[in-house]
Amino acid sequence: MKVVISVWGRFHAFNLAQQLQKRGHLQQLISTYPSFAITKYGIDSQLIHSIWHLELLCRSWQRLPVRLRGDRNLQLWFAEQFDRSVTNYLSPGFDLFVGWSGFNFRSLQKAKEIGAKTVIERGSSHMLYQTEILKAEYERWGLKFTATHPGIYEREIESYGEADRIAVPSLFVKRTFLQQGITENKLIHVPYGTSLSEFYPVPKEDTIFRVIHCGALSLRKGVQYLLQAFSELNLPDAELWLVGSIAPEIKPFLAKYHSDRILYKGTHPQNRLRWFYSQCSVFCLASIEEGLAMVQAQAMACGLPVVHTTNTGGDDIVRDGMDGFCIPIRDVEALKEKILFFYDRSDRRNEMGRNALERARKSLSWDDYGEKIVRAYLETF
Known part of the structure; x- marks a missing residue:
């Protein structure tokens, strides 16, 4: 052929x-x-x-x-x-x-x-x-x-x-x-x-609980819902990292939910992303629509559990309750519930992160x- x-x-x-x-x-x-x-x-x-x-x-x-x-x-x-x-x-x-x-x-x-x-x-x-x-x-x-x-x-x-x-x-x-x-x-x-030679865990440099979004900051990616969820939780000693380019339509939301706990980290080459994933505790993707966001497998290969919506393609790679959780689109309360779960349950967070890493290494290359x-x-x- x-x-x-x-x-x-x-x-x-x-x-x-x-x-x-x-x-x-x-x-x-x-x-x-x-x-x-x-x-x-x-x-x-x-x-x-x-x-x-x-x-x-x-x-x-x-x-x-x-x-x-x-x-x-x-x-x-x-x-x-x-x-x-x-x-x-x-x-x-x-x-x-x-x-x-x-x-x-x-x-x-x-x-x-x-x-x-x-x-x-x-x-x-x-x-x-x-x-x-x-x-x-x-x-x-x-x-x-x-x-x-x-x-x-x-x-x-x-x-x-x-x-x-x-x-x-x-x-x-x-x-x-x-x-x-x-x-x-x-x-x-x-x-x-995903590339297992580019994405793998590196040491976390502190103990801060962090949620990370990686990808464009846009309405399509559902960043408006993630910002609202994280802001309303108002968790002590927690941060939200946003990695990616900013679309004009999301700027009012960034202004509305402005906080020293919500950090915009800019855009970075792919071979740098493993460090950002590894400094975080859970990966969240609240997208309204996309085919299969590759950042999900990247995060898993770096040892992160994944919270994703039904419309990210994550169902194909993230085992619900084992490697992370699947939630409906536009559901701020569900986002808050899953973020809080990982914040309160470090044992389950670590277990599901290990599961995600193992799955990535075995079947997501x-x-x-x-x-x-x-x-x-x-x-x-």
Whole structure:
């Protein structure tokens, strides 16, 4: 089996390519990242086709002030230019085309014309579900939701029907596709892994109880609920660490719940995150919607129990009551209850942290992911 991967940016495509290369299945990796950035993942440079100029143009456009970006038509233009470049590059000699939803549509059709089978990777919930739940969340707070560009939305939905299979990372995402009439036999369900060489426990330097959120600080990530829960608990000798970029819509919440116990730690490279995880006691992710947040497995690999919502994909990797807890979205009282549980029960906190670490080491590596996804490809085709 020879596989061509096409991805705008990175996502988990480089980890997938690494696993396919290790097993002799990688024919080509097409990305907008420059080759030198991709080879850091151990990918053979001869297997890389970089369309780096599109990444450069897109990032330059994104740095412009909002008033100069126009009506976002350039988002569609970038997607179409990438898709066209991939389409022109494809030639016979491969068996399976794996493309990212929204960015591979014509190229997916070209792969089918060549005679290859096709898989679309969708890392989040079904586009219709995602749009509806995020729109509702923004309206809940009196804010305008900036939806996906209509052209990209249309390409996304059409690619679901065009592809032979759709790869999804969690039961949560799978359910959103089944609800939209996608048949189960069209879905490949394999949870992502994590890098055990990058994420492992390092010594905690004090005894302060800390809750950590790692990822963007946004409404989508449910940070507004975590801030409220932690603030209302008002626990002595406890801190909330927020690691990640700040979206404009979350700034009023940071101001509202401002406290010397709520600490913004900024953004950091991935190889630095293990220290932040290890200085904390429990990981909390209150997301409204996402496919499978990789930070959950990262935290587990650093020995933290995980509190997550039903819409994070955490059900696939966190055993409820063993490695952490699953709670409903938007449930501040449930967040408070679970944070307080870990605050009051250091014995259970340590036990569940050990369980999470063991689970990560036994079944959540990228090698585990590689075995499962390759088996799924071979069984499907």
